[in-house]
Amino acid sequence: MPTDLTGRDLLLATAAGAAAVAGSYLATGWSRSFVVSPLDQAIVNRTPGPIVTVAIETLGDSGHLLHVALALAVAAGLFGALSLVGQRIAVRTDRLSAGVAAAGVGSWLLAVGMTGALSPALGAALPVAVITALGSGGSTSDDTQPVDAARRRVLRTVSGSLAFVVAAVIGREAFEAGPGPGETPEPLPDAPRSEGVETRIRDVESASLTLESDDLLGMVSPIGEFYNVDIAQLDPDVTAAEWSLTFTGEIGPGRTVTFDDLIDRPVEHRAISLRCVGERVNGRKLDTAVWTGTPIRPLLESVDPAGDCHCAMVRGEDGYYVQFPVEVLAEGFLAWGMNGKVLPTGHGHPVRVLIPGHWGETNVKWLSEIELLNVEEDGYWEERGWEGTGEVKTVAKLWDEGITELSDGRIELAGHAYAGTRGIERVDVSTDGGGSWTDAVLSDPLPDGDVWRQWRHVFDPDGTHDVVVRAVDGAGTAQAREQSDPSPSGASGWVRRTVGE
Template sequence: MGSRLRVAALAGVSGVAGSFAAAGYTRQFVAAPVDALVVRATPGALVAWMITNVGESAHVLHVALAVGIVAGLFGATAVVGRAVAARSGWRLAGAGLAGVLSWAVAATITDAPGLALAAGAPVAVVTAVEAGPAARRELDVTRRRVVRSTVGALGFASVASAVGWYQSVGVGDDAVPAATGERSEAVQERLEAAADRELDLAADDVPGLVSPIGEFYNVDIAEFDPTVPDDDWTLTVTGEVESPQQFDFADVRERPTEHRFVTLRCVGEGLNGRKLDTAVWTGTPLKPLLEEVDPGGDCGCAMLRAHDDYFVQFPVDALEDAFLAWGMNGRPLPKSHGHPVRVLVPGHWGETNVKWLSEIELLDEEADGYWEERGWHGTGPVNTVAKLWDDTRLADGRIEVAGHAYAGTRGIERVEVSTDGGRTWTDAELSEPLPGEDVWRQWHHVYEPDGTHEVVVRATDGEGQLQPEERADSFPSGATGWVSKRIEP
């Protein structure tokens, strides 16, 4: 039993590593489709608990589970091959069987028969080594042989993993052609305008009014992003329409272009979390495309679908000011943010702004989206929040507290700060508003410390509504409450 487990483990690790070497960190890596299946099969209550209590580390856990499942399948093929070799006396026959079976497993999972050879070959080699004459009798499996085979398999796995990581560089943001180079004058003007409106903060931990692409938060339903070349991308508009249409990338790019400041906030983040960012997005309004399909009068909602199998339902009215974006901060939209085209729906939680958009289906009745099926509530609007992200002692002994505030399309009218736990309040200084309706603002406040202070912040939106004081977790409708921090003298 011990030797079979060892063979299974070595073959499983080698097969996974071989696939990774050939495919890199892409959807052709054998663990990727299994990871997607794990994510889809996870009960909604567990998903909510993991998002709230584990956060981004949850991705690591479900990828590790997917890798373990695939390694187990490859290991099973090696055990079968070894058993056939032991019974028949034909080592190569057993190794060949293990290789073919593992190749079949990988090809079925990834639908990439060529790349699947990279998984089948190392499993066959491990099986051949372990099915040698000395492997037929447990007493003949010497310590030296065990060490040699183990070191060989792990050495291969290490080299293969290094090769896979090397070719994975550029799978994300840098994989987009022309991701560097000159920004358009219009975008550059907006970036400079944003920089001019930023507060002069002593804090090092409060971002500016536009987030660099590499620092913009990123959340997806699965770990492996789809690769959609510009030439292959299409947007299909179907459902309750008179004339279904399909638009390609060139069609969309030829339409009137806008550059919008838009802020996105993650519904699953903690109350004072950091998943809140703003960029200058380049694209075109969605409304004219929907008008071209002549939607029926009963169309009250729309299901938006993506290449990663994600789907979100919106009331059609919510798409009135929606925006198809293909650029971010003057660069082509990075793969990790939905290249080549994503949708931005003003005032709604970040998760509903579908990346890798592929289809819009107009419906005459409501249907649950991906997160609604898992217990989350609706698609927005976002909750008002003032974040307290930094406290800094100034040279003169005073303390500066600072952060950002956001309320979706309602805008931020006011941020108040209390240094006595909420008994008294003072208006914070706000950055000038950015152009656009769906944007954040910076705030800061400086006070004289006279001991320990319980600092509390709250925001009032542009409609005069005060941020709710009562605290609630992110599940199911986004975190709420006033942010507070105990600051020592």
């Protein structure tokens, strides 16, 4: 009786594993019931901090694809192994049905154990059973099939598996064709909860400078262009009806707030900018929106009226967590709307936290729990060697679309500057590498306490120019000149660009 693994066995197992992942994707899409989802989350949570840092600094957003690819490979390997077990059982028992049953039932149990979803697990199990049956068909303990016939059977099975994988991906993409989550979000509920939001958006946008470039963002970033960074590939799927915020910790019985409770509280529409701690100094992860929500301070005071707790661990449905001093969190905002729309899934629907003046990583999405404590603990990124909970660093940006040649031959330079709650006092521009400086024209200041400003400068070019820009915050402190990497506490340095011939 043959017992050693052959190349054909491994090829069939690989085909079955790929088909299982494709079948699961066809059945569930990129949801929590997709068999890759729990593996992706586990890999994200267990990747050592130094590796995370290298991936962020060298690969940027593409680094996120590495753990997705690894999760896909692991999932395919697990289901392929079960197909291999089924093949061996079929040969050892001389019963094809026993091997197919073992592979199919084992795959279903594995999928259920990984995702907790009973019916969607069939999407992974059925392809494994079918490919095990087709690939092992005709094999017996005293197999006398011609080698060529067995080879053709395996090749047909593998080819069919590949065709299924392609068809499953295309079919699912076609099924989900159209705007995705966050691209066409619903309008906010009718007044009074949305009263004044459109006026507020227009007021913020009206502060934008008049520029030659039509491509540079104004004062409000469209939702579809707002940068987005998450720790995992798959976003939690939480409805407003299901959502609640639980206050726990050293506060006695605690408290739970439902979505209806939250939106019945006093409503505000705040312009707030967010900047990613992992971006380069002139990176593109800086945006502003008008957020609709309610201040968090009254809720904190209601659960801890004596102010006994000094720090708070804030948690999201995606497993992310970050800790703040209570006095910092108390200045925060619980948002359920963005630019006059219901908060999109990718930005934390139904509710997220916004902490004024701090790096974007502190603004927990899909908020689920606030644990009030007296002992400081590291948050998600601190455990990985970052210090992303501090105040954002001052920066003036000069992106490609902010460099425009005017009809009269002059060059317009424009961009955005941001310093958190310190505000922007001025932006200095040098066209000779920092030898001399000129004040840029700034957009009108807004009453909001944590928002960027636009800047503009026009000059007559004379050959190639080494352009340098730096911002000065509201306290009179200039943007640091020294260049630093994003890790561990955010990039710094003057922004330099070569402009002209």
